[in-house]
Amino acid sequence: MIRAIARPAVRITQRRCASTSATPAVPLQNLEMRWATLSAQEQASVAKHLEQIQAGEWTKMTAEQKKAAYWVAFGPHGARTPLTGPGHALKVAAGTTAVVSAAGALFLWIRSKGGEKPTTMTKEWQEASNEYARANKINPISGVASEGYKGTGFVSSSKN
Secondary structure, three states: OHHHHHHHHHHHHHHHHHHOOOOOOOOOOOHHHHHHHOOHHHHHHHHHHHHHHHHOOHHHOOHHHHHHHHHHHHOOOHHHOOOOOOOHHHHHHHHHHHHHHHHHHHHHHHHHHOOOOOHHHOHHHHHHHHHHHHHOOOOOOOOOOOOOOOOOOOOOOOOO
16 A cells, blocks of 8 residues: 555656756757746756756857856846836836825915914014014124124015
């Protein structure tokens, strides 16, 4: 009974070992175009086959084998895959424009729903603040209370 169960497992193991032989099932021609479509097992078998070829004399390697070895070692795949693709700058610009536009619209909506300006923003209040600063000699060196001061002081709004 145990032998009957063990035999299929041995056959599966033999098939797996046979599929990872020295000769890859995938041809090396134009490997860089087909690399993304290969399964992980096929990629591993190609890489292992190329390692075995590189262990020998490099002068006996064909041009296709050299190209494939370079692609596997240094190609833009795996961890070296570029983070951005074509049209990425346009997507970033459109996203940034959308976010800034939404923020501007939100700002204008909040401003439209706001009440009247605070009383400290009226011109009369700001002029009274200037008089208070002169009377109490606030910042007598370069401020409103200094001799010959020509600035506007605390007045920042021209409207009432």
